Amino acid sequence: MSEVLDSYPLLLRGAWTTVQITVYGAVFALVLALAFGLAGTARGRLLRAVNRIYVEFFRGVAALVLMYWFFYALPLLGLRFTPIAAAVLAIGLNYGAYGAEVVRGSVEAVPRAQWEAACALNFTAAQRMRRVLLPQATALMLPPFGNLLIELMKATAGVSLVSIADLTFRAKQIQASTGQTAATFAVILVMYFVIAQALQVLVRIAERRTARMLGRGLPPRRSPAAAPAGEAVLP
Amino acid sequence: MNWDWNYTGKLIPDLLDGLRVTVTATLLGYLIALALGLVWTLLRRSPNPLVHQTVRWVTEFVRSTPLLVQLFFLFYVLPSWGITLGALTAGIVGLGLHYSTYTAEVYRAGIEDVPRGQWEAATALNLPRRRVWAGVVLPQAVRRVVPSLGNYLIALFKDTPFLFGITVTELLGSAFDEGAHTLKYLEPITVAGLFFIAVSVVSSLALRRLEKHYATH
Amino acid sequence: MPPTDLTSPAEPVPGKAAPGKAAGALPGGGGAASARTPCGITFEQVVKRFGDNVVLDHLDFAVGAGERVTLIGPSGSGKTTILRLLMTLERPDGGVIRVGDDPLWHMERGGKLVKAGEKHLHEMRKRIGMVFQQFNLFPNMNVLRNLTEGPVHVLGLSRDEAVERARGLLELVGLADKEDAHPTRLSGGQQQRVAIARALAMEPTVLLLDEVTSALDPELVVGVQDLLRDIARSTDVTMLCVTHEMGFARDISDRVLMFDQGRIIEEGPPGTIFEEPREERTRAFLRAVLAS
Numbered sequence: 001m002s003e004v005l006d007s008y009p010l011l012l013r014g015a016w017t018t019v020q021i022t023v024y025g026a027v028f029a030l031v032l033a034l035a036f037g038l039a040g041t042a043r044g045r046l047l048r049a050v051n052r053i054y055v056e057f058f059r060g061v062a063a064l065v066l067m068y069w070f071f072y073a074l075p076l077l078g079l080r081f082t083p084i085a086a087a088v089l090a091i092g093l094n095y096g097a098y099g100a101e102v103v104r105g106s107v108e109a110v111p112r113a114q115w116e117a118a119c120a121l122n123f124t125a126a127q128r129m130r131r132v133l134l135p136q137a138t139a140l141m142l143p144p145f146g147n148l149l150i151e152l153m154k155a156t157a158g159v160s161l162v163s164i165a166d167l168t169f170r171a172k173q174i175q176a177s178t179g180q181t182a183a184t185f186a187v188i189l190v191m192y193f194v195i196a197q198a199l200q201v202l203v204r205i206a207e208r209r210t211a212r213m214l215g216r217g218l219p220p221r222r223s224p225a226a227a228p229a230g231e232a233v234l235p
Numbered sequence: 236m237n238w239d240w241n242y243t244g245k246l247i248p249d250l251l252d253g254l255r256v257t258v259t260a261t262l263l264g265y266l267i268a269l270a271l272g273l274v275w276t277l278l279r280r281s282p283n284p285l286v287h288q289t290v291r292w293v294t295e296f297v298r299s300t301p302l303l304v305q306l307f308f309l310f311y312v313l314p315s316w317g318i319t320l321g322a323l324t325a326g327i328v329g330l331g332l333h334y335s336t337y338t339a340e341v342y343r344a345g346i347e348d349v350p351r352g353q354w355e356a357a358t359a360l361n362l363p364r365r366r367v368w369a370g371v372v373l374p375q376a377v378r379r380v381v382p383s384l385g386n387y388l389i390a391l392f393k394d395t396p397f398l399f400g401i402t403v404t405e406l407l408g409s410a411f412d413e414g415a416h417t418l419k420y421l422e423p424i425t426v427a428g429l430f431f432i433a434v435s436v437v438s439s440l441a442l443r444r445l446e447k448h449y450a451t452h
Numbered sequence: 453m454p455p456t457d458l459t460s461p462a463e464p465v466p467g468k469a470a471p472g473k474a475a476g477a478l479p480g481g482g483g484a485a486s487a488r489t490p491c492g493i494t495f496e497q498v499v500k501r502f503g504d505n506v507v508l509d510h511l512d513f514a515v516g517a518g519e520r521v522t523l524i525g526p527s528g529s530g531k532t533t534i535l536r537l538l539m540t541l542e543r544p545d546g547g548v549i550r551v552g553d554d555p556l557w558h559m560e561r562g563g564k565l566v567k568a569g570e571k572h573l574h575e576m577r578k579r580i581g582m583v584f585q586q587f588n589l590f591p592n593m594n595v596l597r598n599l600t601e602g603p604v605h606v607l608g609l610s611r612d613e614a615v616e617r618a619r620g621l622l623e624l625v626g627l628a629d630k631e632d633a634h635p636t637r638l639s640g641g642q643q644q645r646v647a648i649a650r651a652l653a654m655e656p657t658v659l660l661l662d663e664v665t666s667a668l669d670p671e672l673v674v675g676v677q678d679l680l681r682d683i684a685r686s687t688d689v690t691m692l693c694v695t696h697e698m699g700f701a702r703d704i705s706d707r708v709l710m711f712d713q714g715r716i717i718e719e720g721p722p723g724t725i726f727e728e729p730r731e732e733r734t735r736a737f738l739r740a741v742l743a744s
Contacts, residue, residue: 060432060439064396065407069428072411072420116541117588121602121654122577125570131601135592150299157301161400168304175311182312189300189308196299214591215634 003178004187007170014170015191021084021166022153022195025091029152030145032096037103038129051100058097064158066090071162087159095152099145106140107133139210146203150196157192167191243422246413250423253409254430260327260405261392267331268391269384272338279343298336303397305329310401326398326405334391341383345376381449385442389435406430490518490690491552491579491657493538499546500533500714507533509714510547520684520691522701522722525711526737531694535660538692539582540573551579551658578606581656585663587643589635595622595646596631599653607654614653621649625679641672645679652683659683661693665700673697680704698741702726710734 032054040051058066070086081089110133118128160169171188175181278290297305310325320328349372357367399408410427414420493515500508507530515521523531536542537549538556548565549556556576558565568576589598599618603609609617622628625645627638635643644664651659661680665673677700684691684704695701701708702722710718710725710733718731729735 056436056439057432060393060435061428062393062396062407062431064399065424065428065431068407068411068420069424072414073424074421076419076421113584113586113588114590116539117584117590119541119577120539120580120582120584121650122574122606123602124574124606127605131605132590132592136590154299154301157303158397158400160303168301168307171304172307181315182308185304185308185312189296189304192300192304193296200299215636 004174004180004183007174007178010170010174011167011188011191014165014167014188015195017165018153018156018167018192019195021087021091021156021159021164022149022199024084024088025095025152025156026149028088028092029095029099029148032092033099033103036096036100038107040100040104041107051104055097055100058093059101061094063091063094063155064161066094067158067162083159083162083164087156087162087164091152091155094155095148098148098151102141102144102148103137106137109140110136136214139207139214142203142207142210146200146207149199149203153196153199154192239419239422242417242419243426246410246423246426249409249413250406250426250430253404253406253427254434256323256403256409257392257395257405258434260323260330260395260398260403261388263327264330264334264395265388265391267328268334268338268387271331271335272342275335275339276342276346279339294336294339297333302329302333302394303400305333306397306401322401322403323398325401326395326403330391330394330398333394334387337387337390338384341380341387342376344383345380346372348379349375378449382442382446385438385445389438389442392438393431393435489657490688492517492519492550492690493658493692494550495534495547496550497547498537498544498549500530500537500542501545507714508537508544511714511716513709513716513719515690515692518688518690519707520693520705522693522695522705522708523711524695524698524701524708524725524737524741529711530714531711532662535582535662535692535694538658538660539580540577551576578654579657580660581651581654581658582660582662583644583647583651583664585667587635587640587647587667589643589647589650591635593635594631595627595633595635595638598635598646599650602650602654617653618649621652622646624652624682625649626675639672640668641675644668644672644676648676648679648683656689658690658692661691661695663694663696665695665697677703696741698726698738710737712737 036051036054039047040055042048042051067087067090070081070090071083074081074086107129114132114136115128118132123131156166157168159166160172163169167188171184175184178184275290275294279287281287281290306326306329309320309329310322313320313325353371353375354367357371362370395405396407398405399411402408404412406427407424410423411420413423495511495513498508498511499506507528511530511534523534525531533542537544538551540556544557548558554576555565555568557568557573559568559572560566589595590601593601596615596618599621600611600614603614603617604611619628619631622631625648627642627645627649630638630642630646635646638646644667648664664680665676668676677697680700681703683689691704693701693704705722707719708722708725709716710729710731712733718725718729718734725734726738729738
């Protein structure tokens with residue numbers, strides 16, 4: 001065990017890479033989720049079709065397969081990414097598709113009366129979305145986004161298979177050099193758990209702020225184990 | 236570099252073998268997830284706080300850590316404790332364990348969603364405890380959980396490529412091995428990706444029909 | 453109250469602010485209510501269907517500029533649909549609606565009426581305001597922002613101007629101390645008064661009131677009704693009102709239209725309709741409403 005803990009600089013560097021890929025991937029996924037999710041709420045048929053194709057395609061393919069494809073297949077077509085870029089691209093595209101469904105569902109779940117009131121105040125379509133629907137939909141998006149963020153973080157462990165030196169990759173290195181298999185994997189499982197709990201705290205703070213903005217009481221606090229992870233994979 | 240159709244054609248049988256492994260792992264893993272999830276749910280209803288708190292944190296731990304690392308643990312650590320699992324078996328157990336923490340949540344939510352009034356009505360009729368569960372609570376809960384359980388089947392399927400990390404030659408693994416032979420990765424990995432999309436899209440369509448069925452009946 | 457200028461009553465005068473008028477009539481109500489010349493409304497052969505259900509069947513009627521008209525009748529008789537068509541929340545299946553001289557859902561092109569686009573609707577909506585049964589305040593904004601959001605982003609007022617206007621209106625509706633409050637923290641009656649102020653902040657020439665007191669607890673109804681009476685007395689905004697409160701209808705309206713199955717079966721001044729209705733169905737309806 002002490003040999004494993006002695007290699008903590010390596011583990012911390014790995015954890016930092018994991019956090020970085022998680023954050024970049026989450027930001028990219030969020031941008032995609034908003035763009036394609038809002039396209040899905042549009043009245044135009046073309047935009048809605050764009051939403052469907054993106055969601056069905058990238059939700060259907062596994063993140064790891066996408067990562068391999070960006071990493072091994074695309075360079076043969078002359079498209080070359082740095083390993084981290086390939087990983088972020090794959091993870092972002094995959095989780096952006098889940099996020100787009102969350103965005104679309106949340107915007108559609110804002111009561112129609114709010115849309116009507118905005119219409120009666122003569123807001124343009126863009127103003128209705130930006131000033132009325134989206135702020136209210138945000139409160140609905142945050143809990144499922146929180147679950148997706150944890151799922152995304154877990155998926156980043158796959159990058160170790162394409163030789164990115166994340167936490168899992170470092171663990172395999174340490175395991176190989178020390179032979180301390182059980183201790184190494186136990187330590188990084190705990191580290192992943194800590195990262196996940198930290199992410200959950202951040203999401204809960206955001207939830208609390210939006211709830212206050214909407215003048216609601218705090219959302220019923222979910223016990224850590226009771227997070228409705230089900231929403232994370234809802235098609 | 237251009238797409239080589241000839242090569243693609245030759246790949247298909249091997250990739251189908253990989254797909255067979257993937258589907259086997261999915262179905263067996265899912266069975267474990269369904270059964271083990273029920274165990275977690277029942278243990279969490281235990282009146283003993285030590286039991287339900289332990290279960291709560293164990294499931295939370297398993298659910299918020301990466302499947303890949305859990306697979307490593309099962310595959311590389313257990314042998315030193317005297318339990319040696321084949322790669323595929325370790326993979327199936329890992330998938331089942333990981334997803335059991337999700338199905339447990341689904342069961343729990345399904346049971347909690349049964350309105351209080353139903354429990355009270357059953358008590359008012361003085362039904363025995365067994366009848367309350369078998370006749371009142373579970374039939375109503377099942378209707379609520381089927382769509383979510385279906386979603387987790389698809390999610391589990393899409394997590395099977397992680398088994399490649401512990402040397403299982405499932406769909407991604409067989410595609411990668413093909414590519415490693417010829418150094419032509421484009422065709423095998425693309426075809427493997429399309430297989431994944433095809434299976435998930437078809438299953439989510441089937442699931443949506445199932446959902447409609449359960450919504451109306 | 454007569455209009456202050458003699459331009460065609462159907463011609464809205466954009467940007468013609470006359471804060472003194474409303475302020476004089478309503479103590480403390482600086483810049484309240486409509487400052488524009490009111491518009492009339494005409495329905496010509498208007499048809500509205502929901503699926504197979506014909507809600508409005510070739511409906512014709514007109515409301516004069518500055519007139520206060522109440523629509524009564526059993527539920528499902530198409531009253532609310534009329535307001536929703538005017539607010540462009542529903543699209544008519546036939547006929548022409550005019551607000552002022554201009555068709556609401558159409559544009560004149562080469563002497564013919566063609567379906568209008570969003571731009572035209574945006575222009576037309578400037579003349580119309582609506583208060584909803586369920587208030588529909590924006591929960592993501594405090595009371596003041598609810599009132600300033602439209603004036604700033606739609607009318608192009610500066611924030612200071614909008615805030616000044618909003619404060620005047622909050623004083624008018626008796627909620628000057630609530631500007632920082634969150635809508636959900638207010639009682640139903642207070643929310644509805646904010647919603648009325650929000651509609652007035654856009655200075656509409658036509659105000660649509662859709663069962664504005666039916667979601668309120670009985671003891672809160674009077675406050676909202678008194679406010680609307682004040683507004684009716686002190687401004688010249690055209691009002692179209694759907695209500696089940698017959699006493700209120702009598703106080704506020706110049707004319708009452710009795711609807712049944714998408715048609716007007718009787719109309720007249722409130723005194724006539726309520727004291728000596730001609731139609732048996734009107735009598736039956738009034739008996740039923742008064743009994744409840």
